[in-house]
Amino acid sequence: MFTLVSCKGNAQDENSKKKQKFEISKSESEWKKELTDAEFKVLRKAATERPYSSDLLTVKGNGTFVCAACGNELYENKHKFESGTGWPSFDRAIEGGVAFGSDSKLGYQRDEVHCAKCGGHLGHVFDDGPRETTGKRHCINGVAMNFIPTEK
Numbered sequence: 001m002f003t004l005v006s007c008k009g010n011a012q013d014e015n016s017k018k019k020q021k022f023e024i025s026k027s028e029s030e031w032k033k034e035l036t037d038a039e040f041k042v043l044r045k046a047a048t049e050r051p052y053s054s055d056l057l058t059v060k061g062n063g064t065f066v067c068a069a070c071g072n073e074l075y076e077n078k079h080k081f082e083s084g085t086g087w088p089s090f091d092r093a094i095e096g097g098v099a100f101g102s103d104s105k106l107g108y109q110r111d112e113v114h115c116a117k118c119g120g121h122l123g124h125v126f127d128d129g130p131r132e133t134t135g136k137r138h139c140i141n142g143v144a145m146n147f148i149p150t151e152k
Helices: 010-019 028-034 037-043
Strands: 063-067 073-076 098-103 110-115 121-126 137-140 145-149
Touching (some): 028 037, 098 121
Antiparallel strands (some): 063 073, 121 137
């Protein structure tokens, strides 16, 4: 048996994210007025939705996933894959759509994915994605996104 220990606390992660500048910056009360309770908890407080609870798991067809808070383009549906984890998963983001940070909420370091435009928490990225493409799995909360189908 072993225990994972991290010397980096959550306060450091929160402080480093707050120092980042985002194009869209609003107060907590402004975000609360604009977002649903679930969106606010995930996007602004870094909560995680229940696995298999998102309708975006079964989205088919061409289109783009955008940030539910600001509409920033994040992922193309053609890069979505079935990971079996219960959250929408992508092997890559739209260039410039997401930014990365880190968190240690679970007691070990993870790579956080957030919206590059508003800083909203989207999920995490792992190195267990499809080997034939990028090898990455962007594990994203469905409630943090909206899907915009491509018009024909």
